[in-house]
Amino acid sequence: xxxHNFSAGPxxxxxxxxxxxxxxxxxxxxxxxxxxxxxHRSSAFISIMDEAQNLVKELLNLPKGYSVLxxxxxxxxxFLAVAQNLxxxxxxxxxxxxxxxxxxxxxxxxxxxxxEVVASSKDKNHTYIPxxxxxxxxxxxLHLTSNNTIFGTQFKKFPETxxxxxxxxxxDIFSRELDFSKFDIxxxxxxxxxxxxxxxxxxxxDEVLGKSERQIPSMLDYQIHASKGSMFNTPPVFAIYTSLLxxxxxxxxxxxxxxxxxxxxxxxxxxxxxxxxxxxxxxAAREDRSLMNVTFTLTNENNKARFDSLAKDAGLSGxxxxxxxxxxxxxxxxxxxxxxxxxxxxxxxxx
Amino acid sequence: xxxHNFSAGPxxxxxxxxxxxxxxxxxxxxxxxxxxxxxHRSSAFISIMDEAQNLVKELLNLPKGYSVLxxxxxxxxxFLAVAQNLxxxxxxxxxxxxxxxxxxxxxxxxxxxxxEVVASSKDKNHTYIPxxxxxxxxxxxLHLTSNNTIFGTQFKKFPETxxxxxxxxxxDIFSRELDFSKFDIxxxxxxxxxxxxxxxxxxxxDEVLGKSERQIPSMLDYQIHASKGSMFNTPPVFAIYTSLLxxxxxxxxxxxxxxxxxxxxxxxxxxxxxxxxxxxxxxAAREDRSLMNVTFTLTNENNKARFDSLAKDAGLSGxxxxxxxxxxxxxxxxxxxxxxxxxxxxxxxxx
Numbered sequence: 001x002x003x004h005n006f007s008a009g010p011x012x013x014x015x016x017x018x019x020x021x022x023x024x025x026x027x028x029x030x031x032x033x034x035x036x037x038x039x040h041r042s043s044a045f046i047s048i049m050d051e052a053q054n055l056v057k058e059l060l061n062l063p064k065g066y067s068v069l070x071x072x073x074x075x076x077x078x079f080l081a082v083a084q085n086l087x088x089x090x091x092x093x094x095x096x097x098x099x100x101x102x103x104x105x106x107x108x109x110x111x112x113x114x115x116e117v118v119a120s121s122k123d124k125n126h127t128y129i130p131x132x133x134x135x136x137x138x139x140x141x142l143h144l145t146s147n148n149t150i151f152g153t154q155f156k157k158f159p160e161t162x163x164x165x166x167x168x169x170x171x172d173i174f175s176r177e178l179d180f181s182k183f184d185i186x187x188x189x190x191x192x193x194x195x196x197x198x199x200x201x202x203x204x205x206d207e208v209l210g211k212s213e214r215q216i217p218s219m220l221d222y223q224i225h226a227s228k229g230s231m232f233n234t235p236p237v238f239a240i241y242t243s244l245l246x247x248x249x250x251x252x253x254x255x256x257x258x259x260x261x262x263x264x265x266x267x268x269x270x271x272x273x274x275x276x277x278x279x280x281x282x283x284a285a286r287e288d289r290s291l292m293n294v295t296f297t298l299t300n301e302n303n304k305a306r307f308d309s310l311a312k313d314a315g316l317s318g319x320x321x322x323x324x325x326x327x328x329x330x331x332x333x334x335x336x337x338x339x340x341x342x343x344x345x346x347x348x349x350x351x
Numbered sequence: 352x353x354x355h356n357f358s359a360g361p362x363x364x365x366x367x368x369x370x371x372x373x374x375x376x377x378x379x380x381x382x383x384x385x386x387x388x389x390x391h392r393s394s395a396f397i398s399i400m401d402e403a404q405n406l407v408k409e410l411l412n413l414p415k416g417y418s419v420l421x422x423x424x425x426x427x428x429x430f431l432a433v434a435q436n437l438x439x440x441x442x443x444x445x446x447x448x449x450x451x452x453x454x455x456x457x458x459x460x461x462x463x464x465x466x467e468v469v470a471s472s473k474d475k476n477h478t479y480i481p482x483x484x485x486x487x488x489x490x491x492x493l494h495l496t497s498n499n500t501i502f503g504t505q506f507k508k509f510p511e512t513x514x515x516x517x518x519x520x521x522x523d524i525f526s527r528e529l530d531f532s533k534f535d536i537x538x539x540x541x542x543x544x545x546x547x548x549x550x551x552x553x554x555x556x557d558e559v560l561g562k563s564e565r566q567i568p569s570m571l572d573y574q575i576h577a578s579k580g581s582m583f584n585t586p587p588v589f590a591i592y593t594s595l596l597x598x599x600x601x602x603x604x605x606x607x608x609x610x611x612x613x614x615x616x617x618x619x620x621x622x623x624x625x626x627x628x629x630x631x632x633x634x635a636a637r638e639d640r641s642l643m644n645v646t647f648t649l650t651n652e653n654n655k656a657r658f659d660s661l662a663k664d665a666g667l668s669g670x671x672x673x674x675x676x677x678x679x680x681x682x683x684x685x686x687x688x689x690x691x692x693x694x695x696x697x698x699x700x701x702x
Contacts, residue, residue: 003382003383005384007388007390007393009390009585010388010389010588012388018387019377022376023373025369025372025373026370031354032353033354033668034369037356037361037363039360040361072423072424073428073570073584074584074585076569076570076584079570080568080569080570104569108568111566111568189585191585196387196588197588198550198590199549218427218459219428219431234361234425234540234542235548236423236549237361237547238547238548239589318390
């Protein structure tokens with residue numbers, strides 16, 4: 001039976017990426033060596049790294065002056081690195097709290113100085129994106145989480161500000177066109193829209209670095225990683241190569257503009273079913289609904305066993321909601337085909 | 352042509368590990384899903400993680416009271432984490448400097464307090480292991496690097512001490528039987544004897560943690576990782592699974608005792624050739640020679656072009672020495688078959 005993988009992350013990847021990735025593990029480009037046994041200093045890997053960095057720049061239409069890094073430690077390590085690199089000694093940082101991941105990010109920043117939470121959606125269990133708030137002009141940076149995987153909300157518009165803008169885009173990078181010149185640091189764990197778990201993409205505007213007046217440990221220092229072309233230490237070769245395959249796949253589809261159209265179409269049929277079917281309710285405020293993670297609950301909890309059984313029979317996998325929200329969550333990242341979303345919609349109709 | 356991969360790391364892995372790893376990328380245990388698209392919270396991955404942790408304990412014969420972690424960021428991140436977790440505020444740490452990686456480790460520790468270099472082999476370009484030194488009893492810990500990949504030296508005996516003993520075993524873990532109850536923290540990047548780049552094994556004696564009186568960022572806090580079973584954040588699924596395959600392979604060979612015998616045999620034929628062939632010289636002091644990385648130079652540099660050409664024709668890959676040593680380095684990790692070492696020896700005889 002075909003499995004439709006709605007997992008929140010690690011999550012579905014394009015079938016052709018999975019096939020090519022497995023082939024490279026056996027024999028990289030007919031070199032006679034496996035991808036996972038070649039030196040990261042080999043010309044083969046250096047060109048993989050270069051191509052991946054350049055393709056990120058191309059797909060996101062990054063202006064000059066940005067470095068593209070593929071690091072380890074996930075977004076969770078960037079919670080810490082961002083504060084060390086940007087938060088001035090005796091300074092403060094501004095955070096928008098839109099859910100669990102924002103809260104974790106600001107908790108780590110507090111180890112390095114004052115954190116001002118300029119807005120929070122905690123009052124309604126993070127089911128919306130705050131719109132009215134003022135951003136302190138003396139903060140070292142403003143941090144936000146563009147898409148909230150657990151709650152199913154997403155920033156549609158980003159705040160205008162003169163202080164550096166830092167964004168955790170782990171769950172919606174490469175899913176929609178954005179003006180990246182407005183961001184100073186963007187980071188994203190690979191395991192949703194980019195590749196397997198094991199690498200985190202960090203995009204930094206070079207000119208914001210080197211100003212925190214802190215002694216930064218080497219592995220957390222973006223300037224060191226940028227100066228070494230993201231090869232300061234042994235990079236996670238497999239995760240970077242597989243991410244490159246995904247980036248090439250995005251390009252082959254017509255780039256992010258094309259992917260965004262597909263994402264809108266997929267989200268539309270699912271939200272449309274939630275809104276028109278009285279047996280389901282959406283979790284997130286309509287204007288803030290995520291195109292990546294669609295959260296919904298049953299109107300009548302007595303239907304749970306039947307819905308779960310229908311879903312299982314149809315091969316739907318990974319649709320349970322996060323424990324802090326309950327209900328269901330369908331993660332429909334770039335690689336999710338619209339046909340699989342239709343299978344879910346059909347199951348909802350059957351209930 | 353068969354390639355004999357003598358790369359220092361990422362490096363050769365057993366062929367059956369490579370095959371099974373590629374199979375799992377296509378379809379994990381006939382689940383219909385790829386290893387790299389399953390949730391790390393799935394029962395499939397939880398049992399992979401459990402099995403890997405238990406197999407490390409079994410193979411290393413670890414006593415009770417140790418936690419086994421598979422983290423990200425390589426050994427380079429542990430340079431920093433070790434100091435944060437163990438180095439008491441206003442305390443000092445003792446380091447033995449046996450080469451480039453020891454130096455990097457102690458450089459990061461200096462950000463957190465006093466570092467006393469109790470012994471160094473820098474005077475002879477790190478071609479030996481210091482033997483005579485005293486260890487300050489008031490240091491928070493003693494740090495050493497068991498095998499020095501670049502220079503080809505290896506600790507044969509470890510110092511007796513009452514302070515916590517921390518060891519970077521990146522390039523010789525699982526290669527020989529040791530009494531691990533003497534160590535308090537052992538860490539090892541996967542990409543030599545364990546698996547692909549992308550995870551670092553950390554073994555910690557639980558009772559040494561929680562005493563540094565520091566506020567430790569979550570991602571660097573061994574207690575947090577241990578309390579979450581190494582799943583505090585999304586772990587590097589592929590690298591851990593492939594490491595598990597290697598651990599199973601070691602067990603199937605008869606465990607570390609059997610692997611150690613093979614390693615001794617491989618090193619013996621190569622060092623024997625170096626010692627008996629007047630065209631080559633060993634780099635490391637005889638009594639400190641590494642069983643993992645064999646470093647040697649040409650007696651007459653005029654032979655270089657011919658030797659390189661013979662090596663290339665024989666399919667030898669990755670034998671160039673590190674730029675700080677010159678000459679040649681043959682890394683003969685666990686997965687290197689003795690037949691490949693013999694090919695190298697035959698080439699040396701031919702020169």
